[in-house]
Amino acid sequence: MRDPSDSYDGNDHRKVWEILPWYVNGTLEAHEYEFVARHILSCQSCAGEVSRCESIATAVRSSEEAKRTPSPEHFARLMERIDRGSASAAPERWRIRVREWIEKIRLAFQETPSLFRWALAAETAAIGLLAATIAWQASVAPSLLYQTLSDAGSSPEPSRVHLQVVFADDITEREIRKLLSSIGATIVAGPSPMAVYTVALRADGREAPAQTQERLELLRAHPKVRLAEAKQP
């Protein structure tokens, strides 16, 4: 129970009360930790709650689930699934990527203050409306769109095929240059924190999947290439 003689501020008490579990597990920021430690010296109620949280922690750690482990053959089954090939997993990878993007947008939206959130929603709606209008104009009245003389006969630049490559730690810059040059590729991004480079194959307008595969195999055959795969669009 709360001791009525305590002289702490009720608001502080509430703040401390809600973060006590993370005081017990030792993950509070330093300033929060000090805040809680100081408060509970003069608050019997919170000190009691610390003990209760510790009881919960003890119960969680000693529960039967702590002894549960995956069956011994589980890892072998997992490796079999990996060996069955990544081709069947391609749609799954695509879905994961979309889900990740949606999740990122959702989290960013949640963390935005509500006033800005509404402004952002209004802006997004306006942009959507604009895009829909442009699309409608393009489909219904193409002649209304502005055209220049140079538009005639122009064709889009052939899209370039991108690959993801991870090199061995001991590869030299010269070796990378020589290797990429031999397959007509250039680095366009990387290395990522996971040491992944994105390379683009030289566009000549007639890159066929078989040619891409051939260049991938050349990369994979190199002793200092640890991973080479086509980048998903």
Next chain:
Amino acid sequence: MHAGANETTAGQLVHGKAPMPPSVSEDDLNLIRRVVGRDRQAFETLYHRYSPVVYRYLWKLIRQREVVEEALNDVMMVVWETAARFNGTSRLSTWILGIAHNKALKARARSARFDAEVREAAPDGVEPSSPEDAWAHRELASSMARAIDSLPPEQAAVVELTFYQDLSYAEIAKIVGCPVNTVKTRMLHARRRLASLFGGERKHHD
């Protein structure tokens, strides 16, 4: 880390642990880099390091052995396939548990039998002890564990991630995909529910 010897002493008086900054260890970073490079041995090491933690977490949320094993398989498959996307801004366990949380929710949604089976597995009720000795009693832990198992999954997840995985509320928010205030609220509801079962009196705080 927290500052000052005085504060440390104050904290120790009531058993709190000093804070540990969450960051990915060099060892884990090297491991995941090798997994990105399709190093099977590294993947096996990663599997043995994290599968018990992931398995336990999935079990807390799913509670059907076959479904849990399938979900663990899916989680580790995603780790293998998307290791290059781990950006090193959180602990590796946080990233993997985030994947596990999503898989668990999907598995739960797929399993129409889930709710009925959990209701069968959950205790009919926890024998409440008297308020005076409930929290001090030796047998409390097992009764408490059963009570925790009867929590709604979103509360059970926060309790598990806090007290078993020792994660901060910010890391938990990342894993379960909700704001930190929601994590705190779920924990408050869980604590309130456990307190009501074990005779704690604290309604003026909630």
